[in-house]
Amino acid sequence: MTTIAVTGATGHLGRLVVQALLDRGVDAGAIVAAVRTPQKAADLLGRGVQVREADYDRPETLATALAGVDRLLLVSGNAVGSRLAQHRAVIEAAKAAGVGFVAYTSVLRADTTPIRLAAEHRATEEALAASGLPYSFLRNGWYLENYTSQLPTVRATGAFLGSAGQGRIAAATRADYAEAAAAVLTAGSARPVYELGGDQPFTMAELAAEVSRQLGAEIGYTDVPAEQLVTILTGAGVPRDFAEILADTDVHVREHSALDNPGPDLRELIGRPTTAPAEAIAEALKR
Template sequence: MTVAVTGASGQLGRLTVEALLREGATPVAVVRDASKVADLAERGVEVREASYDDPAALDRAFAGVDRVLLVSGNEFGSRVTQHTNVIRAAERAGVELLAYTSIPNTERNELILAQEHRGTEAVLDEASVPVVRLRNDWYWENYLNALGSAVESGVFYGAAGEGRVAGASRADYAEAAAKVLTTDGHGGRSYELGGAGLTYAELAQAISEASGKPVRYQDLPQADYAAALVRNGVPAGYAAALADADAGIAQGILDIDSADLEKLLGREARSAVEVFRAALS
């Protein structure tokens, strides 16, 4: 089983390559810059250079592969076009399965961050190869940038109210992707992937447990939270998207009721406490 992983130099892509190796598959790491995965090449992983903007390079990258994981890109505003390039290259290669990392509740998800996923899934709906949608909920790692200040100040800030977010670790999403890519029966499926839902107050408790220091949650209005992110160096557009995501969490959009991740893993997902404790150590 040869599986091409796009964005393999990124955090999720690299972890998926590692998980595929554990599953006994033959991963092909597709990256823009081969030097960023030199360590994988030294371990025998085939590395092929291609960007999402280069159809010819994508054709070369997918030559002879059985399956493809399209890890969603991070160039906001260009992602539907870029993802379409990958989908078309997978079609030309005649792969037997194309997996895409999406976002939960895509059909009704109004988050800013969901719109390009919805556009990509519309392209997938018309694809000529079997596809599977891996609708990953929030990564617990998304909160690591705020971890240090929360521990130091004793306050974890957000704009999520009492809403819950069904997060999981990036490694668990990668392992689930590897399971899907190395087993059969997934074509046409949409997996809503996430762990146990936590409120932000409970996330503050998880930070406290991981650090051994008291941390409480302070809820802010959406606009105030976005402004606070900007003051702390987050670009304005991304700050607005993060605050919008918190507002969506307050409305329950990321509190999925699904056991898909646990079923794929064959175990419970790692807790937020485990992820935070590992980061702090």
């Protein structure tokens, strides 16, 4: 029986990957939820999933977590600035444990994109390629949840704010990307690189128009200079470094279509069209 491990399995994406593996018929006992805090995975343990401690910042936990694992999904960490060292620790532990395949959740066109957010992803890809382990880079585009999570604030203020201009964004839901990861983890073979994005690219103005239609209220999109966006985000409590990364991404969306992706990889992996922005908005508005 092939054993599949998912790091960050109590996070937004990792938990969905575990569910997608179960939905694909993978035996729960063949799934390892590798998590920093095992207590948060009690529900997975109750379903028969193996739960093992795996803290990116404590490499001594990784050897035990990956023992006997055949295929691994390395879900990128969220500590921007510290992720490369964390990811290298996992890659080294995977190699030492004899893991046969590693998939890594990267970012769209990580090897060529100008966005600052890609730097650690690109370096992680290089480290994984140099490790000698068989691998796939799952280069995820933007999550629709990045926008639907803003809906309470947008309803209150009447507008989305950003610096993306008329740039198009090929976003998909976390569940879409999770299904794709599960497909790669359970496939007999996999390509080295998948460029993953949604089927219905949109501008921020178009997204605002769809929210307006569903709410029956006027919601606009206010485009501001990147420096002003950083000030607004930090004023709302976003750490400055991350606010600057978000603003930088918007600038490159506007100038270089950095988050647009016309390719079919995501829909082909999941075997269906990706979730439409209108559907994701409708679902979010129910909550």
